[in-house]
Amino acid sequence: MSEIVLKQVRKSYGGSEVIHGVDLQVGEGEFCVFVGPSGCGKSTLLRMIAGLEDISGGTVELGGRVVNDVEPSARGLAMVFQSYALYPHMSVKANMSFGLRMTGHSKQETEARVVEAARILQLDSLMDRKPSQLSGGQRQRVAIGRAIVRQPKAFLFDEPLSNLDAELRVAMRVEIAKLHRDLGATMIYVTHDQVEAMTLADKIVVLRAGVVEQVGSPAELYTNPGNVFVAGFIGSxxxxxxxxxxxxxxxxxxxxxxxxxxxxxxxxxxxxxxxxxxxxxxxxxxxxxxxxxxxxxxxxxxxxxxxxxxxxxxxxxxxxxxxxxxxxxxxxxxxxxxxxxxxxxxxxxxx
Structure with a gap:
């Protein structure tokens, strides 16, 4: 089970509350996008799910298990950041296999997982190259491949396309949509770009100032916004x-x-x-x-x-x-x- 459930999740820094009692259910295999203006709390909420931020109140459940006090590495999640964070001295193959090798997976299993991820992401011909020999889009695909080989319960994406130019962003949106279709995995994706949200999501969560304004499908939010903020934010x-x-x-x-x-x-x-x-x-x-x-x-x-x-x-x-x-x-x-x-x-x- 890879269902993710948030119950009255709160986050405070000192006396300042930045996430205000969020309730949310992300179903198994669902592509959920957090969208909203800069500073609305979407990345903070994602990091709380990942375990990279402490929770001030409420609970986070993964597959029916409360994980508030579980270390990030033990949650079974894979996170892809805006920064590719690739090792510059390693080949694509070595970058993708590094995590598995460090956690004691056998050489045969590591090789099989890397080959499969390379096939899915069409990286087969790039396996011996170093990151400096790759385009921005190719580097991001390697970062996603490094997440795929872990076979996580869910994928968390934190504005992964922000460093790409407009044409590459469109191409990578298509790649991520295909990846979700092929893997059938639960995915949560953070972006401030409502076009990305509309084109990728099964479910969109619109956030403003740490509050969930509305949750729904792209079509529902577009045709049936619940308030002025959602109406003005969704649509281009x-x-x-x-x-x-x-x-x-x-x-x-x-x-x-x-x-x-x-x-x-x-x-x-x-x-x-x-x-x-x-x-x-x-x-x-x-x-x-x-x-x-x-x-x-x-x-x-x-x-x-x-x-x-x-x-x-x-x-x-x-x-x-x-x-x-x-x-x-x-x-x-x-x-x-x-x-x-x-x-x-x-x-x-x-x-």
């Missing part, structure tokens, strides 16, 4: 979050008034409207907004239009097809009422 380009006012029945966004598509009337007072840039495609039952275009980012298959409402609020619009807006134009865009999300003054989703 970001969701438009616009200030509006409710009279208890209708919502006013500047001069535009409409009745929201909600189960209950919105409370009177300020509300926030959420609209994703790609949702401005409606033809009927729609809310019409008039925008002044400021800048257009041409991305080839699509364009991102940076525009403003008459009251000055910025709106991003994703456009596809041949007919696209130009700088300085006035345009009208439409969004279906049921696609619009609403958040109360406290930032919590209205439904």
């Amino acid at each position: 380009p970001r969701m438009n979050l616009l200030s509006a006012v409710s009279d208890g029945q209708r919502v006013s966004l500047g001069a535009v008034q409409f009745k929201p598509s909600l189960n209950a009337p919105p409370p009177a007072g300020p509300v926030t409207i959420g609209i994703r840039p790609e949702q401005f495609e409606a033809q009927q039952d729609s809310v019409v907004l008039k925008l002044a275009v400021e800048v257009v980012e041409n991305l080839g298959a699509s364009s991102i239009v940076h525009a403003r409402l008459p009251d000055g609020q910025e709106v991003l619009v994703e456009q596809r097809g041949k007919s696209r807006a130009g700088d300085g134009e006035m345009i009208e865009v439409r969004v279906e009422r049921q696609e619009i999300l609403f958040f109360g003054a406290d930032g919590i989703r209205l439904r």
Whole structure:
């Protein structure tokens, strides 16, 4: 069993609490991603699971066993860091086998595990090279291979792609996704990049200031965010979050008034409207907004239009097809009422 369960896990430094009672269950074989802005506590939480940080409160269970006081080396976990931490004087093969040799594994078993890891990661032709003769992506694959040969209960990744350029990051995301598919292992992955989170995860844990804001699948967090923070953090380009006012029945966004598509009337007072840039495609039952275009980012298959409402609020619009807006134009865009999300003054989703 490689299920990982956190129960009311807390972490304090002196009198300052940085992880606030986290409850989480990561199922066997699940790919779980911790995501959030810098300083939100995601790496600290990962290190507590690994045993590299002491736990101030609560419990960490691995396979049904509480491991709060178990040494990191005895937890059966393998960790891959942002830094490759390879021995520069050793070959790829020696780097991958070093841990097994130090823990007394036989030569035959060590060789078999290294050969299998090299096959999975397509490192067969690089086994005699030194780290200085490898690209960044190849070095990271060696670091992952060193983790694979240990045959751990679970893999922990702490921003492993941060040192790579954009093209290599994309390639390595694919490699890690394939690795999870091939091994079927439990994996927890830390990143501040929500694109990585969306493309890799079975389950995403969104953290802010040591608190879990929401847990769910990528599709669930994208289409059904529970609060303003999650709505604005998940998705690229970001969701438009616009200030509006409710009279208890209708919502006013500047001069535009409409009745929201909600189960209950919105409370009177300020509300926030959420609209994703790609949702401005409606033809009927729609809310019409008039925008002044400021800048257009041409991305080839699509364009991102940076525009403003008459009251000055910025709106991003994703456009596809041949007919696209130009700088300085006035345009009208439409969004279906049921696609619009609403958040109360406290930032919590209205439904």
